Amino acid sequence: MSTLRLLPLIVLACSIGSGCFGEEEEEVEFEGDAPGECSDGADNDRDGLFDCDDDDCEGSDDCDDPEDVSDDDTGD
Ligand SMILES: [Ca+2]
Ligand SMILES: [Ca+2]
Numbered sequence: 001m002s003t004l005r006l007l008p009l010i011v012l013a014c015s016i017g018s019g020c021f022g023e024e025e026e027e028v029e030f031e032g033d034a035p036g037e038c039s040d041g042a043d044n045d046r047d048g049l050f051d052c053d054d055d056d057c058e059g060s061d062d063c064d065d066p067e068d069v070s071d072d073d074t075g076d
């Protein structure tokens with residue numbers, strides 16, 4: 001049995017299965033996976049959404065106010 005004969009099969013399996021040619025799985029980054037990322041003004045996971053606009057920052061300390069109460073006219 002020749003290894004050469006198997007080579008096309010291996011290449012085929014690699015192209016289908018993805019990841020044979022150094023395609024290392026990158027760590028999935030998301031906004032807010034590190035402290036301060038939800039308020040650093042950067043799109044940390046490069047999905048087009050910045051800081052509190054990113055769903056990933058939902059519920060973080062930096063985005064704690066779900067309702068914007070800027071029109072609070074209680075004026076005590
Ligand atoms: Ca950010
Ligand atoms: Ca983002």
Ligand SMILES: [Ca+2]
Binds near residue numbers: 045049054055056
């Ligand atoms: Ca995101």
